[in-house]
Amino acid sequence: MRLHEISKLSRPVLEQEAALTVYLDALLQCVPDYDVTDSLVVEERSASSSVDPVTRVADVLDHEMRASAAGENPAVQGERALPGWATTSFKILLFRVNELTLAVPLSELNGIVAAPETITGLPGGEKWLLGLMPYRGSSVKIIDIAYFMATESRHLPMNSFSAYAPKNIVLAGGASWGFPCHDVLRIITTEPHQVRWRSDRQRRPWLVGIMNDPVCALIDVQAFSLDSMA
Amino acid sequence: MRVWSIANQKGGVGKTTTAITLAGLLSMRGNSTLVVDMDPHGSLTTYAGYDPDNIEDSVYTLFHNPDVMIASVVKRTKFENLYILPASTAMATLDRQLGSRDGMGLILKRTFSRISSRFDHVLVDCPPMLGVLMVNALAACDHLIIPVQTEFLALKGLERMVHTLNMITRSMKIPIPFTIVPTMYDRRTRASQQSLQFLREQYPHMLSEALIPVDTQFREASRAGVPLPMMSPDGRGTLAYGALLDGLVEFDRALQYGQVKPHIRAAAS
Ligand SMILES: Nc1ncnc2c1ncn2[C@@H]1O[C@H](COP(=O)(O)OP(=O)(O)OP(=O)(O)O)[C@@H](O)[C@H]1O
Ligand SMILES: [Mg+2]
Numbered sequence: 033m034r035l036h037e038i039s040k041l042s043r044p045v046l047e048q049e050a051a052l053t054v055y056l057d058a059l060l061q062c063v064p065d066y067d068v069t070d071s072l073v074v075e076e077r078s079a080s081s082s083v084d085p086v087t088r089v090a091d092v093l094d095h096e097m098r099a100s101a102a103g104e105n106p107a108v109q110g111e112r113a114l115p116g117w118a119t120t121s122f123k124i125l126l127f128r129v130n131e132l133t134l135a136v137p138l139s140e141l142n143g144i145v146a147a148p149e150t151i152t153g154l155p156g157g158e159k160w161l162l163g164l165m166p167y168r169g170s171s172v173k174i175i176d177i178a179y180f181m182a183t184e185s186r187h188l189p190m191n192s193f194s195a196y197a198p199k200n201i202v203l204a205g206g207a208s209w210g211f212p213c214h215d216v217l218r219i220i221t222t223e224p225h226q227v228r229w230r231s232d233r234q235r236r237p238w239l240v241g242i243m244n245d246p247v248c249a250l251i252d253v254q255a256f257s258l259d260s261m262a
Numbered sequence: 263m264r265v266w267s268i269a270n271q272k273g274g275v276g277k278t279t280t281a282i283t284l285a286g287l288l289s290m291r292g293n294s295t296l297v298v299d300m301d302p303h304g305s306l307t308t309y310a311g312y313d314p315d316n317i318e319d320s321v322y323t324l325f326h327n328p329d330v331m332i333a334s335v336v337k338r339t340k341f342e343n344l345y346i347l348p349a350s351t352a353m354a355t356l357d358r359q360l361g362s363r364d365g366m367g368l369i370l371k372r373t374f375s376r377i378s379s380r381f382d383h384v385l386v387d388c389p390p391m392l393g394v395l396m397v398n399a400l401a402a403c404d405h406l407i408i409p410v411q412t413e414f415l416a417l418k419g420l421e422r423m424v425h426t427l428n429m430i431t432r433s434m435k436i437p438i439p440f441t442i443v444p445t446m447y448d449r450r451t452r453a454s455q456q457s458l459q460f461l462r463e464q465y466p467h468m469l470s471e472a473l474i475p476v477d478t479q480f481r482e483a484s485r486a487g488v489p490l491p492m493m494s495p496d497g498r499g500t501l502a503y504g505a506l507l508d509g510l511v512e513f514d515r516a517l518q519y520g521q522v523k524p525h526i527r528a529a530a531s
Contacts, residue, residue: 056433059367059397146432199435 046141050125050219053144053200057216115240115252118224126217126248127202129177133248134211140253142207144216147198162193165201165210172203172210175256180236205253220246263378264514266385267403271426272419273390276409276445278305279480281387283503284407284510286489289343293382296336298370299349300399301389307348310339311487320350321395325360328369332377341492345381357393366394371402392426400430405514406440409474410461412447412454417461439517443506445474472506475499 117139124135151163151174162174174193198212227241227250240252266284268277281297289295299306300321304314314320319335324347336345360366374384386399400406406427410420420442431437442465448454461469477499483490491500 052429053433056367056397056429058364059394060401060430060433061364061367146435200432 043139046143047123047138047219050138050141050144050216054125054216054218058218114224114229115254118227118229118240121221121223123219123221124250125202125219126246127200127211127213128215128217129196129198129211129213132177132181133217133246134177135243135248135250136202136204136211136253137250138219140204140251142203142205144200144202144213147201147212151193162196162212167203167207167210170207172201172207173256174201174210174212177211180238204251205257209253209256211251263374263381264383264405264518265374265403266383266405266407266510266514267388267399268385268407268409269388269396269399269423270408270410270419271390271392271396271423272411272416275390275411275416275419276443276474277390278309278387279484280407280409280443280445280474280503281306281385282309282484282489283480283491283499284507285344285383285385286341286491287500287504287507288383288385289341290491290495292343294343294345294380295383295385296345296347296377296381298347298384298386298399300353300370300386300395301349302351302354302395303389304349304351306387307346307350309484309487310337310346310348312337312346312348314349314351317348317350320348320353322350322353322356324373325353325356325366325369325394328372332373332380336377340487341489344489353395356395360394367397367401370398374402396426397430400427400438401434403438405510405517406438407443407510408440409443409445410457412444412457412461412473414453414457417457420461439513440468441470441510441513442468443470443472443474446476447473448476470506470509472502472509474502474506477502 115137117137123138125138125141126133126135128134145167148165151165152171153163154161157163160176160179162176164171165174166172178196193212196212196214198214200213200216201210202213202216203210222243226245227243229241230239233240233255238252238255239249240255241250242248243250268281270277278301285295285297297306297310298321299314302314304312307314307317307320319330321335323330323335336347339346370386386403388396388399408420408423410416427438427440442461444458444461446454447458458473475498477497479490479494479497479499483493486493490497491503494500
């Protein structure tokens, strides 16, 4: 299936797929004793993630909010308008990357696939890209979300796909973008007033808002396509 | 101990018949065999002479108390070497009670690891819908058997089942090898012939060689509460399931000794 066909897949179908993935992932969560190689992978993974690559999301985000406290008015007054899906109640898929909980609106979701072992590197490409993953005849750009979350004082991007060792890739934005994901968590319905919308999106334009309950960073996928990701 | 689960999201395709007939054959061949009834309707339980509406310990008990003494949940049947872990009607509420709790899909797998030295074979009969019970059966098995009735509607159901299987495989990160078994085959009908042809084209590596023919004796055996091989050792249906069992055992042995890479069989599309 090609990209233009993916965008034709109906929303309800994608939503049901995502719901099923969340359900099955929860049911099958504690990976039991399969075989030695499996447990090695698990050990390796926990060893690599013990170096906390992402400053705790709440810290970063709170700092962010305070910095932009001047424009606290949630109305549209930054450089970017709120995305169209944010005007009425909307559904989001929550997923975890390291300790960070991210949320994509279901209207932007194109699927959840098993992560490949490796992806194709992009020498000379944007620093926040981990590489390209083939998907149904096209390429998905895999985003190094930890790169964005690193603060100046603690610059520890994961930098390589293998360092993430993701379980899934969350596809969004017409399957142009992929987020490495360690756990698909759940789908919830949110009202616009439950989100602290960022008014100034000069830095991390993709981070459109933050929610407190549950604490998560809401992604505006379109922002990745628009311009530089300062 | 080898665990085979029998599942299809479509109802009435011969799951329970396959479970009890294969179990009958295995036990007659001298294997200590356990059948597990994961269907709240409890057809298999009724078949084995217990009443799913009136049973103290069942799969339901196991889900609420995974550390329960296995001996108290597993029951004898009238037949030598054949045991049952019965269903109770209350299992229909498990999805609501526990369905979304983390790790609930692995209860059966853990139970089996506790009894692996007690039985040679376990056959798990599934309900015809996706839920915590079916997920448990799929997560716990070494080999999945998918009975497919040779008629057009059933082929759509098979597609759905394979899709579910792929999603479960993705969550578990290990492939589940499966075998498709054409059931209720009637070579006089075009529908049977055409759907068999379709299966051969679409799933060439996952299709069992043995076909299960239509045989009215299955219904009689079920009414009598006796597995068909014990009632009619030389009947058409018994012989067909015998051939199926031979093929399954052979494939399973190859799997066990690593001669077949499971993903070859499990890679569905
Ligand atoms: N090969 C066969 N020939 C004739 N009748 C059969 C055959 N296999 C099964 N049956 C009959 O078809 C009916 C449905 O079979 P069975 O109960 O095994 O299906 P099932 O898939 O377990 O159904 P459910 O989804 O309701 O659990 C039963 O009455 C059974 O006796
Ligand atoms: Mg049945």
